[in-house]
Amino acid sequence: MTPLRLAILIIALLLGGHAAAQSQPIPVPDPPQLGADGYILMDFHSGRVLVDQNSDVRRDPASITKVMTAFVVFNELRSGDLTMDEPVRISEKAWRAPGSRMFIEVGNDIPVTDLIRGMIIQSGNDASIALAEHIAGSESTFAALMNQYAAELGMTNTHYTNATGLPGDEHYSTAADTARLVQALIERFPDYYRLYSEREFTWGGITQSNRNRMLWQDPSVDGVKTGYTEAAQYCLATSAERDGMRLISVVMGAETPEQRVSQSKSLLNYGYRFFETHRLYAADEPVETPRLWKGVADTLPVGVAEDVFITLPADTYDQLDARIRLNEPLEAPVAAGDRVGRLSVSRNDEVVRERDIIALETVPEAGFVGRTIDTVRLWLN
Structure with a gap:
């Protein structure tokens, strides 16, 4: 064999070996280690959990509670027991709700569609209480409905005492239960779920932006909900879809609002980089x-x-x-x-x-x- 042919053969073998190496599966590294108290990353379609850190530890869910509040409201809409244009009379309790607010006025009649947006986009505690009272007669009775749906969904480490997420001794959930809830909400109510991607809502001349900053920072993100109390710290439930693969991440107990965003990004990027979902049948x-x-x-x-x-x-x-x-x-x-x-x-x-x-x-x-x-x-x- 001539030196030229030998050189060509060596180059061909090297290139072939390189191509074979490139075709090998990407090694899956350990998941990112975050500073939050508990977190989870789950595939929406298959339900497979890709990252799990203290996801079954009970914690204060703060305003992530309103995902279940919305779940109950959407069920009422789907059953026909509630309509989007139905007026809701605002009680003094709803008007006086502490924390984040939509700024509705006592005695006014507000359409359901506006209260839903006030609850989802502005995280209005007043809107949440108004919807709860209208559907169940009182917030405590509505919380009993929330717990019934939680049991149906297998949320075994969740218990609600209110529709807002304000702190309470018997008001708790987990990152894993929240991921299950988000999965069920998207699956059952895809049309209503689109409300979570709206970036702002104006009521009474006051425009408030969606507290979920991921909507601005990642075009694949279309929900879901933030939360904060002093006990809960900063929480964020997120869902994103890229090339037909939808992931759900939940971060609970981050130290700052910036960290809950960066940690959620880390989870999503890890999932999309190293995993793929297929529909087999x-x-x-x-x-x-x-x-x-x-x-x-x-x-x-x-x-x-x-x-x-x-x-x-x-x-x-x-x-x-x-x-x-x-x-x-x-x-x-x-x-x-x-x-x-x-x-x-x-x-x-x-x-x-x-x-x-x-x-x-x-x-x-x-x-x-x-x-x-x-x-x-x-x-x-």
Whole structure:
């Protein structure tokens, strides 16, 4: 081999080795260590927790409480028991509410839509109390509603005594519970959730900016809520979406408003840099069409009841192995929604997601002749 050919071969091997190295998955470093008391980073679609530090420790949630207040209000709107243009009479208690305010006046009739914006954008304690009293008759009764929804969502370390987030001995939540709440709010009320991205609101000639400064500093951020009391320090629940991947971060107990923003940025950037989320299967779409015996149809489309998402380290999607095990033989009658098998998704021989496989159609039994023929075929098989 001539020296020139040898040199070309060496260069080709070096370049090939470099390309192979570039195609390797990005190593996932340890998550950022923040100065806040507790924090969490979670993927919205898959629910996977990517960063967790004291996220189940009960803390004063401050005005992040108003996320649950809004959750209850949105449920009332969706059920038709409340409308956006419905007038709300302002009580003296609401008018006298301490802390952040929308500056509504006692005795006035204010539309629900304006009170919601005053609560979300201006973090108005007065607006929160007005909505609570209008829906439940009193703030304490409304707090009982809040606790019912918290239990429904599995927020086992949360208890509310008011609709505002003002301190109370039995008023507490956690970063993990707050992330679950934000996930549920976005999932159930996507149209109302858009209110959290509005940057300012004017009422009574007074314009107030949204306290969530992330809306100005990161174009992918579209919510959610800040909070502050002396006991809670500075808190921030954030949600952002980049290229179809939505993350939720919650920071509780930061020392300054600037730190809650910078710490939230660190969490989001870590998640987007080192992880990716994929939808593996769509709800109600066939993943297989296996043989069905003794039915009026010979095949049965099967799939999953809900979208199946998975969050994994970046560039490791090709390491996934999905397997479907059906309850064979499948025999009619089958009703849509019946469990007929199990989906198992693994990575490097570790199961990372499991879901039921269900029938996507209802198939009645065949007549006597058809059932008899299939019985014989099954016996022969």
